[in-house]
Amino acid sequence: xxxxxxxxxxxxxxxxxxxxxxxxxxxxxxxxxxxxxxxxxxxxxxxxxxxxxxxxxxxxxxxxxxxxxxxxxxxxxxxxxxxxxxxxxxxxxxxxxxxxxxxxxxxxxxxxxxxxxxxxxxxxxxxxxxxxxxxxxxxxxxxxxxxxxxxxxxxxxxxxxxxxxxxxxxxxxxxxxxxxxxxxxxxxxxxxxxxxxxxxxxxxxxxxxxxxxxxxxxxxxxxxxxxxxxxxxxxxxxxxxxxxxxxxxxxxxxxxxxxxxxxxxxxxxxxxxxxxxxxxxxxxxxxxxxxxxxxxxxxxxxxxxxxxxxxxx
Numbered sequence: 001x002x003x004x005x006x007x008x009x010x011x012x013x014x015x016x017x018x019x020x021x022x023x024x025x026x027x028x029x030x031x032x033x034x035x036x037x038x039x040x041x042x043x044x045x046x047x048x049x050x051x052x053x054x055x056x057x058x059x060x061x062x063x064x065x066x067x068x069x070x071x072x073x074x075x076x077x078x079x080x081x082x083x084x085x086x087x088x089x090x091x092x093x094x095x096x097x098x099x100x101x102x103x104x105x106x107x108x109x110x111x112x113x114x115x116x117x118x119x120x121x122x123x124x125x126x127x128x129x130x131x132x133x134x135x136x137x138x139x140x141x142x143x144x145x146x147x148x149x150x151x152x153x154x155x156x157x158x159x160x161x162x163x164x165x166x167x168x169x170x171x172x173x174x175x176x177x178x179x180x181x182x183x184x185x186x187x188x189x190x191x192x193x194x195x196x197x198x199x200x201x202x203x204x205x206x207x208x209x210x211x212x213x214x215x216x217x218x219x220x221x222x223x224x225x226x227x228x229x230x231x232x233x234x235x236x237x238x239x240x241x242x243x244x245x246x247x248x249x250x251x252x253x254x255x256x257x258x259x260x261x262x263x264x265x266x267x268x269x270x271x272x273x274x275x276x277x278x279x280x281x282x283x284x285x286x287x288x289x290x291x292x293x294x295x296x297x298x299x300x301x302x303x304x305x306x307x308x309x310x311x312x313x
Contacts (some may be wrong), residue, residue, distance in 0.1 A: 013135075013136075013137040016137040017137075017140075017161065017162060017165040018129060018138070018139045018140065019139075019140050019141075019142060019158050019161060019162075020125060020139055020140070020141045020142070020176070021142055021144050021154060022141045022142065022143055022144065022145075023143065023144045023145040024145045027145050028115075028118055029115050029118075032111065032114040032115045032118055033111045033114075033115075035114065036107065036110050036111045036114055039079075040107065044079065045083070045103075048079055048080065048083055048087060049087060051080075052080075052087040056068065056080075056087070068084070069219075070084070071215040071218055071219075072215055078110060078113045078114055078117065079110055082106050082109035082110040082113055083103075083106035083109075083110070085102045085105070085106070086099065086102040086103050086105075086106045089102065125139070126179060130176060130177075130178055130179045131178070131179050132178040132179060132180055136178070138171075138175035138176075139175055139176045140157075140158075140161050140171065140173055140175050140176070141176055142154045142157050142158050157173060160172075160173070161173060191203070191204055191205070193205060193207075193208040195208070195211060195212070195217065197217065197220055197221055198211070198216070198217055198220050222277075222278075228275075228276075228277065228298050229273050229274065229275045229276075230273065230274050230275075230276075230277070230280040230296040230297065230298055231270045231272075231273055231296070231297045232253070232270065232271050232272045232273065232274060232280070232283065232284075232294050232295075232296060233268050233269065233270055233271070233294060233295045233296070233297055234249070234263065234264070234267060234268060234269050234271045234292070234293075234294050235267060235268045235293050235294060235295055236267065236292075236293045237264070237291060237292045237293070238291040238292075241291065242264065244290075245264070245290065245291070245292050246260045246261055246264060248287070248290055248292060249271050249272075249287075249292065252272065252283065252287070253271055253272030253273075254272075255271065255272065268295070270297075271294070277298075280296045281296075284296060
């Protein structure tokens, strides 16, 4: 019974031979880092820059690069979102201090994402191929931790396993032990969990959590967040540049300069309202660059609330 754990395997056990090329986690992490460095040395950044200019900027609504979606298609590839802030800089800005800092951050983020992806692959193997409730075929493991022993520890044993499989014999090597998922997991798979935002039901907490991480759920969640407006609360600014801060606030929120000065005398104070979380976050970032610190307080509009009820029933 594979309820709540994904569909069955495409072929029967007698037609599947699975060999996991495994290595020690610390060694694998180092290999992931070196892989990123090799990609950078081979021109990854230039490729990202060209793709960003030719395609990324075109899909940005009204030139707003802060609202780009990296959850679908090729944009999910490791590298785009990690170098997003660096790629948004102009050519001269990339050569400056901020550019060098953002580039360094992009490299580190890409290494982290690559290491995380390798862990997801191992987790997938455990959950997909080793849970006893799935009745999976045997999984054999060869150790690639030391590349100098590839012939003896990877190629030769894998060759024997495949030969035995083709000729209908059970390999002498012991397969990995299956994982006992236990009754708790089976009970969990029988539970029905409901997503109020998407108005959908799921079997068990595993499916429900996977749904919450999905692109479709995030898209609906963003749509919900865009129904809100946000009060911008000024909490601090550079006192020595009071006049400059007041003018920036005046121009950002289209309010009178006299009103701004009055509000600045009694912090914290509401200086404006914006619609949509993306725009609110963008304004907060831009103001912070000028030494103006604000907080966002979420409010839902009456018409938006009615719209949400109509959408979700």
